[in-house]
Amino acid sequence: MKKQIKPLLTVAVIAALFFWLHQSDYAFLRAWQANGDETEMIPVYNGDYRLIFEENFDDDPLDPTIWNDQYLASWTPDPEAARAVYEVADGNLNLILTEDTQPWNPEFDGTVRTSSVMTGNRTGLHEFREGLEVRNDIEPFMGFISQYGVFEIRAKMMNSLGNMAAWWLVGIQDTPEQDVEVDVFENALNFGNVVTASLYAHRDPAAREQHFVFDVGDADLSNEFHLYTFEWTPAGFVFYFDDEEIGTFQAEVAYPMISILSAYEGRENWWVGPFDPAAPYPKVFQIDYMKVWKKVPEDFEQVDKLKIVSQDEATFTLPAGQYAVEHGQLVGFPSYVTLRYNDGTDTQQWVKWEELTPAILKKLEQPGTFKLKGEIIGVPSAILGTRKAILQIVVN
Numbered sequence: 001m002k003k004q005i006k007p008l009l010t011v012a013v014i015a016a017l018f019f020w021l022h023q024s025d026y027a028f029l030r031a032w033q034a035n036g037d038e039t040e041m042i043p044v045y046n047g048d049y050r051l052i053f054e055e056n057f058d059d060d061p062l063d064p065t066i067w068n069d070q071y072l073a074s075w076t077p078d079p080e081a082a083r084a085v086y087e088v089a090d091g092n093l094n095l096i097l098t099e100d101t102q103p104w105n106p107e108f109d110g111t112v113r114t115s116s117v118m119t120g121n122r123t124g125l126h127e128f129r130e131g132l133e134v135r136n137d138i139e140p141f142m143g144f145i146s147q148y149g150v151f152e153i154r155a156k157m158m159n160s161l162g163n164m165a166a167w168w169l170v171g172i173q174d175t176p177e178q179d180v181e182v183d184v185f186e187n188a189l190n191f192g193n194v195v196t197a198s199l200y201a202h203r204d205p206a207a208r209e210q211h212f213v214f215d216v217g218d219a220d221l222s223n224e225f226h227l228y229t230f231e232w233t234p235a236g237f238v239f240y241f242d243d244e245e246i247g248t249f250q251a252e253v254a255y256p257m258i259s260i261l262s263a264y265e266g267r268e269n270w271w272v273g274p275f276d277p278a279a280p281y282p283k284v285f286q287i288d289y290m291k292v293w294k295k296v297p298e299d300f301e302q303v304d305k306l307k308i309v310s311q312d313e314a315t316f317t318l319p320a321g322q323y324a325v326e327h328g329q330l331v332g333f334p335s336y337v338t339l340r341y342n343d344g345t346d347t348q349q350w351v352k353w354e355e356l357t358p359a360i361l362k363k364l365e366q367p368g369t370f371k372l373k374g375e376i377i378g379v380p381s382a383i384l385g386t387r388k389a390i391l392q393i394v395v396n
Contacts, residue, residue, distance in 0.1 A: 041306035041383060043343065049150055049293035050302070050345050056289045060088035062117060065378075066143035071116040071262070074123045074136045076105040084115040093117070095263040095285040097163070108132060113265045115285075119144040120258030123326070126170045126181070127202070139327055142350035142377075145172055145256035145336060146292055152229040153261075154288035157187045159222030162275025164188040164264040165285040167228060169257040171204065174335050178255045179203040182237060184230055187221055190273035195221075195228075195241055199249045206254075212239075212247035225288055256336055256348045261287055300344030308379075308387065312338040317394040321365050329353055330364075337376055337389040350377040351389040369394050 044051040055066070062069065069084040076082045082104045085096045101113040108129050120142040124134055157165045166186045171178035179202040185195050195214045201207035219226060219242070229240040236250040263285035267275045296302055314334045324331040333353060340346045353374035354360075363370055374389035 041341075043303060043306050045296070045302050046293055049295050050343060051291065052146070052149065052294050052345070052347055053144055053292035054289070055291075056091060057088050057093040057287065058091060062086070062088065062093070063143075066119060068118045068121040068141055068143065069116075070121065071104055071114050071118065071260075072126055072128070073121065074125065074134050074138050075108065075128075075132050077107070077135050078102075079136055081105070082114075082116075084117050086115055086117065091288065093261070093287045095165075095261060095287070097158075097263050097265050097281070097283040099281045101265070110269065111267045112270060113267075114262055116260055116262040118258055118260045120172060122173065125173055127179075137326075140329070140335065142172065142258065142335060144292075144378075145258055145348050145350060146294075147254070147256040147338075147348050148232050148234070148294070150229065150231045150293040150295070151184075151259070151291075152227060153290045154225050154227050156223070156225045156286040156288075157189075157221045158263065158283050158285055159189055160276050160279035160283055161189050162266055162270060162272065163279075163283055164262075164266075164272050166260070166262040166264065168260050168262070170260065171253070172256050172258060172335060174255070175332055176203050177205060180207045180251065180253050180257070182230075182249070182253075182257070184239065185228055188272045189222065193217070193219070193221065195239075195246060197239055197247055197249075199237070199251055204253070207251045210249045210251070214239075214241060214246040216241060225286070259290070261285070261290075294345040294347070297344040303343045307342045308339050308383065309342050310340045311387070311389070312340075313390045313392065315392045315394060317396060318364070320367055320395050323364050325356060328356060330356065334391065337374070339376070339379070349379060349389075351375065352377060353389070353391070363393070364395055367395050 070079055071082040071084065073079045073082045081102045085098065085101065087094045087096065095115040095117070097113055097115055103109065103111050104114050121138055122140040123138045153167055164186055166183060168181060168183040170181050173179055181200040181202060183198040185197055187195060193216055195216060197212055199207065199210040201209055227242050231238045234252060236248060238245060239247045263283065265283065266272060316333060335350060336348045337351050338346050338348050351374040353372055370393050372391045372393055374391065376384055376387065376389050
């Protein structure tokens, strides 16, 4: 998937962009540049693709507006046991397991330990086993979400038996059906010198379970960094290892997903296979970077300055009086809006909807139609201006 960046930018613009990238607090849409009273989006292209997300892991701690460090914390009786141990050093994210790392959920996941970071979290996210009960109510958080695009990380795996490194995505679950799981890789020394990938439909009726295993030959997954890439389109997923295509999944996943980076250890009776108690600690899953691109449609051209030209507006329908409210939001509401830009690309942005006042709740008690506005998160106000997310509510 690697292509040369087209020479669209002048030396001055490149220099300004380089300076900005090292000063900005934003980890999402990192091509913002201040220009007097006007703020412009200066795009970075890679062949036919525009960079929309870049995390080079230069700052410690991780940006809390992008990353959540408590793994699936609504399911565990001890949220602190789900908190990742990590460090950011030499431009790498190191997810660390030590001898003292405790099982994150002994009741439902046995002896499995983990250090994981996620680009989103919410109550009930990823119901990984039957019989789970919500133990903690989590304020919804979506630091980075995307629907479609080219996703890539450069990473080095762990090299001991009973450990596994994983990069995986799950649906944002605005509704229970938005529940697909895509495991870009689950790499364990127990499996041999291979990349294993899976898709699990869970509650998504449009998806089906799929798997593949790719032998990487002489590549050393544990002692060398390698590229793991996939392209997600409306037709499904195409996977690459060091730019070589290695497998595909056919799936129409038509909603955004979050990313999860995980280091795991299972000391007893874990599905990956035997655990080596003599392997030294700490055990580390290293990630050099994570990047996401969006394809520029064929009937559009690359641009020097990005502008938002339109956004999708959704409709939410419910029977009169039949609604539930959590964290001040209606359950089942779309939590994001899609913004479209002048080069034809789009991004999905998390939304915080306006407060549900008594007057609004009263409207939900009787048939009618009205609109709700929301704050679009992750785009600087100088670019966004007065733009709001708009949702049409239809009460039957």
